[in-house]
Amino acid sequence: MQRYSAFSLFSEALRGHTGWERAWRSPEPGGFYDIIIVGAGGHGLATAYYLAKNHAARSIAVLEKGWLGGGNTGRNTTIIRSNYLQDDSAAIYEKARSLYESLSQELNLNLMFSPRGVMMLAQTHHEARGYIRIANANQYQGIETEYIPPSRVKELCPIISIDGPRYPILGALWQPRGGTARHDAVAWGYARACCSLGVDIIENCEVTGINRDAGGVTGVTTTKGDIGCKKLGIVVAGHSGKLASMAGFRLPIESVALQALVSEPVKPCLDVVVMANTVHGYISQSDKGELVIGGGADGYNNYTQRGSFLHIEETVRALVETFPIISRLRMLRQWGGIVDMTGDRSPILSKTPVPGIFVNCGWGTGGFKSIPGSGWAMAELITLGEPGHLAAPFGLERFREGRFIDESVAAGVAH
């Protein structure tokens, strides 16, 4: 695989950019693979990459019904943070965040990882107490976060109104090493790296059935024919329930729409990520100058990739109150993604009732930040057939055993 570098860019410029190769191969499916991953979103591609890289798996295919990265991975607002309360969540999200730090170099593609700092505003006393508790928990977990007063909030983010009439800002949970990255590039980077390790990534190939016998999974039926496998990883976010029903089991998942929007581009005015969870809105500024905005998820089942106007209005209202300076900005684009919400709002990385089938789903409104850690843990789970320490707490059995991961900060709000 061709390597990208300043030198290759320079020499290609001299010959009119005629010598670039495809970023990844586009093969026809083979008849059989040791491991098939369904879904070429960030989590599916990262799983395939770490299977090949960490576990020397060589016969892997990733099947994608549309185009690579066209699901939630290409639709999110790219916030990366790891300031969770529970040790189990903190471990996997921090693993992911720390992998992001050197991922551009590792994948040889600029992911535009920008650890500009993430600020979560406390706008009620209850929220303030919650964030102080998280800051304390993070200290024990070795994750650098801090609870900061309103004066510091204003210093870090001058355009914010700290004494709004309804929800004045009481403080914030500040993670200086959180930030954003370019979401498409994460999918493309993993795809390229997978490809150079021999993984077949097959786009426009929808899985329509899962084949099994008494011993477990034997393969899948797709729009490009039947493909056999020894192990199957289902990594399809909002469509997990559909794939599970093909395999004959159910999941504790409901699929709902989550939306985002961007404004017209303006001069730099915001160089941190700000999240306001009480009023349901969060915001950052892209390199192009657009304000990238998100809010709450719809409350009802939906597969249309469109959400309700209700929530856009709610989000925009909340942000105008928090940042009065943006009140006359026009919005350019708005879109939705179908997110997979579990009963305790924490993800699932698990074996399933069918031998050989593994699921990775339930990241809901907040799984962009976790892509590298999730792929890492999922590769371990598929290889060993048992979860390692990162995945172990996230098994499906927790819903039967009542052993939930009570991560209240993840509840229903996008991040």
Add this chain to the structure above:
Amino acid sequence: MLKFECPYCHCGVDETELVPGGEAHIRREGPGADDEAFEKYLFLRENPVGVHFERWRHAFGCGKWFHVARCTQTMEVFGTYPAQTLEPPRPIQKAVNSRRAG
């Protein structure tokens, strides 16, 4: 914007007046039920790509819970009905079948 008819108020209501309540017709398990039954009751959901029977509350109106038959892929609404029933009533089933033959 979703719009339904409240089967109690007999008038059209907007999504803004309503609160969604998830899958309908889930049977509560009694005391003495095992963990599996409770997992099913509390967490396992149909989550279909297609026809979904679901609960809504006319929160900013009469305050009552009612049920809706709706397609999660096209947003088509087949009808609404009062919540005091264990399964979708015949007219609703008929409306669904006539639009979703086979």
